[in-house]
Amino acid sequence: MLQSLREKTSGWIASVIMGLLVIPFAFFGIEQYGTSSETFVARVEAPPTWWAGAPHVWPLTRLWDVEEITTEQFRKAFDDLRQSERQRLGDAFDSEQFESADNKRKVLDQVIDDRIMQMASTRNGVQVSDAAVRDVVQSFPDFQVDGKFNMTRYQTVLSKLQNPMTPAQFEESIRQDLRRNAMAGRIASSDFVTPSEKTRLANIMTEQRGVIAAIVPKLADTAPVTDAEIAAWYKTHVKQYSAPPKVTLEYVDADLANFAAPAIKEGDVRALYESRKSKYVGNDQRLVSHILIQLPADAKAAAISAAEAKAAQIAEQARAPGADFAALAKANSDDVGSKAAGGDLGWISRDGSNDAAFEAAAFAMQAGQVSAPVRTQYGWHVIEVRDVKAGTAKTYEDVKPELEAELKKQSGERALSSALGELTDEAYKNPANFAATAKRLGLNVQTAGPIAMGQGDAVITNPAVQRVLFSKNVAESIGAVSDPIKIGDNHNVLFRVLSRTPERQLPLTEVRDAIIADVRADRANKAALAKADKILAAIKAGQSLEAVAAANGAQLQNKGEIVRGEIPTPEVNRAMFAVPRPAAGKQSPGKATLPDGNVLVFAVTEAKPGDAERVPAEVRAQIMKQLGDAYGVSSAMNYVNALKKQFKIKVAEDRM
Secondary structure (H helix, E strand, O other), X not given: OHHHHHHHOOOHHHHHHHHHHHHHHHHHOHHHHOOOOOOEEEEEXXXXXXXXXXXXXXXXXXXXXXXXXXXXXXXXXXXXXHHHHHHHHHHHOOHHXXXXXXXXXXXXXXXHHHHHHHHHHHXXXXXXXXXXXXXXXXXXXXXXXXXXXXXXXXXXXXXXXXXXXXXXXXXXXXXXXXXXHHHHHHHHHHOOOOHHHHHHHHHHHHOEEEEEEEEEOOOOOOOOOOHHHHHHHHHXXXXXXXEOOEEEEEEEEEEHHHOOOOOOOHHXXXXXXXXXXXXXXXXXXXXXXXXXXXXXXXXXXXXXXXXXXXXXXXHHHHHOOOOXXXXXXXXXXXXXXXXXXXXXXXXXXXXXXXXXXXXXXXXXOOOOOEOOOEEEOOEEEEEXXXXXXXXXXXXXXXXXXXXXXXXXXXXXXXXXXXXXXXXXXXXXXXXXXXXXXXHHOOOOEEEEEEEOOOOOOOOOOOHHHHHHHOOHHHHOOOOOEOOOEEEEOOEXXXXXXXXXXXXXXXXXXXXXXXXXXXXXXXXXXXXXXXXXXXXXXXXXXXXXHHHHHHHOOOXXXXXXXXXXXXXXXXXXXXXXXXXXXXXXXXXXXXXXXXXXXXXEEEEEEEEEOOOHHHOOHHHHHHHHHHHHHHHHHHHHHHHHHHHHHHOEEEEOHHHO
């Protein structure tokens, strides 16, 4: 039996069976034996470039290009936007609102769009040249001196970023940005505005309308308001009549300016001066020029030696009697920022803003000397010191007041920080002792309340404090102590809410007078609008606005011609251009409510076609550019949206 089975499974039939079994294992892979752990926030899958219509079904999904947006990548984009918005909005920035689910999804959608554009560029074989990267880098104003790119300035700015970068890292990030935006950018830049569109827009902008207007005043209503009217109004507007939530709190205004800092010792001031003596004495400067023989970061030994030899030869030429260093720089330097100026870098100080080897060589020379080749990360430099400026020495007495103020501030900051830290720790352990602990630490405790949002002194009404004080978290944790809230340099606020009165509906008896005032205001508005409608009906029946206005007590305004966007208000202006153009000898009436509550009734008596030539050429050019840019952005977004329909996007909402 076994022998027979063995014979049947060792021939061509067995080979076919084994071949069929291999196929799923080849597609699944060994990873299927383990447990997978997905960590992406979003996954973007694109069909293969050679089969755009490939179905998204197994096993063909293994042919698709897959890009994942990790949690870390999403958080970085979200945190970068948070920092940008905080700087833009200042005290108006609301961190709680920023953390909303809707906002997170908007950020993720932007990250997904960026990734799709990057994939599209890669799939279309887009490459970014070194020259394109260099042009972008050199266009940054922060890297320029006197309007020209400066290598030293470039290096200094990058080294002082919040997250310092090397030039190679920065240039790679620029390359990635250019590659990511290449396809969408080309589509945007290829869009244009046709001559007919230009003419039509200019004509619309310059259209003029002759207008007659009259103001129907909103007259004060003094008629009695019945109990039935009061009850009916309260019933239909009940949400308007409520008392806002109020809080009673105790708080600490921890401001360094009002905090008693420990006394400063004379010995500490003297010690600080001695530690900085080199800063106050002999702070020389050098007026330098240089010639750079540039080297890539991955240069081979042979290239490094060749560049050094070239730099040495140039240095020898620069030392020759009558040599013109500026001319040599213009002819040989690879530093595009200083080459045209003969290698001039201006005055430099020994303060670490330049490469350490460069500074060491420059400050080892005197005026008129030329260095041997100096190696930095950019390549080999030949340095000329054109002039020397000796630093001005400052004695201890000269800088003592400055040092005392600095030490006093540092001492106060440390003491205040320590007090805030101890107060926070103690408050978490025993919130009820908040006031006692604060007083023990020398912090003044104040009380306020009951107060509603927007009430209180300048500290309590600070936007940053208000957001926390009336937040949902505080409403749910009465008696707890807040984290320190920064409202200025060395200025923090901590508070403890003692009680909170939630928003409550006010009974009719408490708001009766307010309701009467609101009913009368509503009646006055309706009366003015009714009179305006009566005037409009008369105009439509063939009467002139002048005659109808006089008969109805409306105040006639001066006749005149208007163009789009003019006074009295944008809303009224739009209403005047929204009515139909009048037929010959007719008027097109309309109305609009003014900011003061009065109603403006108007009649358009004529409409003069626009004339593009009346718009100055430079204004027309600017408008057309803005319109073209808007069309371009719209086309680029349409391109991205079209790609989204081809791609498959999966979002893990729970990982955002």
